Amino acid sequence: MPFRAYDQHCSIAAALEVLGERWTLLVMREVLLGRRRFADLKRRLGVAPNILSDRLQTLVDHGLLIRERYADNHPDAFEYRPTRKGVDVQPVLLTLMAWGDAHATPPGGPPRVAVHRTCGHEAHPQLHCTHCGDALSPRDTQIGPGPGANAQQRAEPLLPASA
Known part of the structure; x- marks a missing residue:
C-alpha cells in the first residue's frame, strides 16, 4: 500500500493508518495467539460482525493477513493467517x-x-x-532525520533537543 498518512511525513502516522483502529490491534492479537477463524475471533472479541469483517479486510488489503479456505465443502470456511508483515x-x-x-x-x-x-x-x-x-x-533516544526525510525534517536537529 502507498505511504499516505495524510500530510504527515511520518512512519507512525502511516502505521496508524493501518493499525490505528481499536479493533485492528485486538484482531491482530487474537490471530497471533492462534485464533484465526471468523467465528472464533467474533466470540473472543465480542465485536460486531460488520466491524470484524471490515478490520480483517483492511489487514488482508495491507498484507498483514492472508485469507485461506480451510474446508472445501463449505464456501465461507476461511481462516486468517499472519504474513511476515503481520508477525512483525x-x-x-x-x-x-x-x-x-x-x-x-x-x-x-x-x-x-x-x-x-x-x-x-x-x-x-x-x-x-x-x-x-x-x-x-x-x-x-533522540529522533533524527532518516533517508526518507523531507527538507523540513532534514533541517531539524535531533529531537528532543535535550533529555
Missing part, C-alpha cells in the same frame, strides 16, 4: 502490553504475561541499540 506486529503488541501492565493494569496484576519459548520464563520486552547492544530507555 508482535513486538508492537508486546510493548503495548508492557505499557498497559505498568500504567493500566487491573487490580491483581497483568491478565497475561509474555513467556520466552526458549527458557520458559516470563519475558519483558526491551529495546536495544543495534550498534552497541545497550538497552534503550526513553531518555536514551
Whole structure:
C-alpha cells in the first residue's frame, strides 16, 4: 500500500493508518495467539460482525493477513493467517502490553504475561541499540532525520533537543 498518512511525513502516522483502529490491534492479537477463524475471533472479541469483517479486510488489503479456505465443502470456511508483515506486529503488541501492565493494569496484576519459548520464563520486552547492544530507555533516544526525510525534517536537529 502507498505511504499516505495524510500530510504527515511520518512512519507512525502511516502505521496508524493501518493499525490505528481499536479493533485492528485486538484482531491482530487474537490471530497471533492462534485464533484465526471468523467465528472464533467474533466470540473472543465480542465485536460486531460488520466491524470484524471490515478490520480483517483492511489487514488482508495491507498484507498483514492472508485469507485461506480451510474446508472445501463449505464456501465461507476461511481462516486468517499472519504474513511476515503481520508477525512483525508482535513486538508492537508486546510493548503495548508492557505499557498497559505498568500504567493500566487491573487490580491483581497483568491478565497475561509474555513467556520466552526458549527458557520458559516470563519475558519483558526491551529495546536495544543495534550498534552497541545497550538497552534503550526513553531518555536514551533522540529522533533524527532518516533517508526518507523531507527538507523540513532534514533541517531539524535531533529531537528532543535535550533529555
